[in-house]
Amino acid sequence: MTTPKHFEEKGRFQMDISMKMGAEKKPFKILKPPKKAIVFMQQHIGKCNLPTVNEGEKVITGQKIGDAEGKMTVPVHSPITGVVEGIRKVYHPVLNCPDTAVIIRQEGEEGLMPLPSFDLNDRNEIIELTREAGIVGMGGAAFPTHVKLACKGVDTFIVNAKESDPNLVCDVRLMIEKPREVVSGIKLMAKALGARRIVFATRTHKGELPELEKIMKEGGIEVKRVRPSYSVGSEKLLVEELLGREVPSGTFPPYIGVVVNNISTAYALYKAAHLKEPVISRGMSFYSDKNGIENVWFRTGTMVGEVLGSLGYDIRKFDRLIIGSLMMGWSIPSSETPLLKYSAGLTALSPEYPKPYEKQLPCIRCGYCDSVCPVDIYPSLIMKEDKEKDVKALRRLKVMDCIECGLCSYVCPSHIRLTKHLWGGKRKAKRP
Numbered sequence: 001m002t003t004p005k006h007f008e009e010k011g012r013f014q015m016d017i018s019m020k021m022g023a024e025k026k027p028f029k030i031l032k033p034p035k036k037a038i039v040f041m042q043q044h045i046g047k048c049n050l051p052t053v054n055e056g057e058k059v060i061t062g063q064k065i066g067d068a069e070g071k072m073t074v075p076v077h078s079p080i081t082g083v084v085e086g087i088r089k090v091y092h093p094v095l096n097c098p099d100t101a102v103i104i105r106q107e108g109e110e111g112l113m114p115l116p117s118f119d120l121n122d123r124n125e126i127i128e129l130t131r132e133a134g135i136v137g138m139g140g141a142a143f144p145t146h147v148k149l150a151c152k153g154v155d156t157f158i159v160n161a162k163e164s165d166p167n168l169v170c171d172v173r174l175m176i177e178k179p180r181e182v183v184s185g186i187k188l189m190a191k192a193l194g195a196r197r198i199v200f201a202t203r204t205h206k207g208e209l210p211e212l213e214k215i216m217k218e219g220g221i222e223v224k225r226v227r228p229s230y231s232v233g234s235e236k237l238l239v240e241e242l243l244g245r246e247v248p249s250g251t252f253p254p255y256i257g258v259v260v261n262n263i264s265t266a267y268a269l270y271k272a273a274h275l276k277e278p279v280i281s282r283g284m285s286f287y288s289d290k291n292g293i294e295n296v297w298f299r300t301g302t303m304v305g306e307v308l309g310s311l312g313y314d315i316r317k318f319d320r321l322i323i324g325s326l327m328m329g330w331s332i333p334s335s336e337t338p339l340l341k342y343s344a345g346l347t348a349l350s351p352e353y354p355k356p357y358e359k360q361l362p363c364i365r366c367g368y369c370d371s372v373c374p375v376d377i378y379p380s381l382i383m384k385e386d387k388e389k390d391v392k393a394l395r396r397l398k399v400m401d402c403i404e405c406g407l408c409s410y411v412c413p414s415h416i417r418l419t420k421h422l423w424g425g426k427r428k429a430k431r432p
């Protein structure tokens with residue numbers, strides 16, 4: 001497989017993605033169900049779920065264990081069969097604070113509590129199934145997928161298989177291992193959306209995924225090869241790149257009649273529809289700077305340390321653990337942190353790996369961060385207003401348009417971690 005060695009960004013600087021190379025050829029290693037699963041109630045954007053089980057209760061794999069009322073919510077399900085050991089606050093890697101989790105101890109025979117049956121020819125039932133299965137944007141966005149599928153007036157459905165992060169290849173691996181299943185999920189999504197046009201956006205070259213491309217052609221799905229640019233993997237920029245239509249600031253693609261869903265999300269819908277399985281497992285790429293990439297299939301709620309142990313790694317050899325990719329992931333304080341349904345990657349770095357933000361220097365106002373921002377906002381000004389907690393200024397600077405790509409931090413000569421201020425600024429600007 002020919003993978004480019006670099007992604008070219010705005011400002012013509014290049015990001016090294018050589019760590020991807022060849023890793024698409026490595027099959028998923030299917031990990032055993034964990035002895036203990038830690039399942040967060042908050043695994044989606046929207047109101048937090050409440051546990052629907054009690055301490056001491058027996059649960060079966062696939063059983064709903066948390067749910068909430070409201071449009072932007074999706075339930076969570078038990079990834080293993082066992083007993084609820086406790087319901088308590090555990091450090092949440094994305095919220096960066098303790099949050100409610102149901103802790104399940106594996107016990108008894110593994111089984112599956114199947115999802116109810118839904119009519120796959122009925123748009124509303126596909127949408128309902130998507131919610132019941134707990135499906136969110138599996139690329140990392142965690143946006144409830146049923147909300148996207150319920151959008152009206154959609155003319156184009158884009159399947160995002162761009163997989164831009166420099167150390168992730170699990171989406172391409174999924175396309176190699178499960179081409180028919182992936183296309184089946186895409187068609188269900190298109191049916192729910194009523195979209196006339198389906199565009200499959202990929203970074204792969206012609207002939208690299210022969211089986212998938214053949215099935216797509218038969219199904220009338222357009223395959224579009226996207227130029228190798230890291231930031232173009234984000235939703236709004238992908239829409240502009242493929243369709244030449246700009247998504248206005250403060251809006252999302254459905255505003256202009258487009259919906260974008262990730263390829264792993266389409267596969268999750270296939271599993272829900274045809275195997276009656278909610279989101280209890282998924283694929284991800286595990287990257288370590290010493291050993292490269294491995295593709296892993298794991299149960300959600302598995303602790304990071306258990307994943308590393310199953311792969312034969314000595315946890316003590318790593319200095320830093322990141323849930324997600326090198327560019328967009330979240331550092332975690334402990335290997336007991338569990339993986340989420342939207343964890344597409346796990347990154348483990350040795351003590352020798354550079355620590356770019358260890359010695360931050362004062363801002364020299366070079367403007368480099370502003371010049372590379374793919375969405376044309378001003379991270380250097382946002383940093384200042386975040387420090388001053390000026391919510392009006394943060395909104396005026398369009399902090400909510402930030403796609404959290406991390407490029408501003410990546411290029412800063414003073415090694416300032418601007419993304420910390422972008423996240424902080426977004427949180428402040430969101431408050432009523």
Ligand code: SF4
Nearest residue numbers: 363364366367369412
């Ligand atoms: S790149 Fe760094 S030093 Fe330059 S303006 Fe941005 S924050 Fe300041």
Ligand code: SF4
Nearest residue numbers: 373402403405406408
């Ligand atoms: S993280 Fe946000 S502000 Fe920084 S370059 Fe990316 S989009 Fe721009």
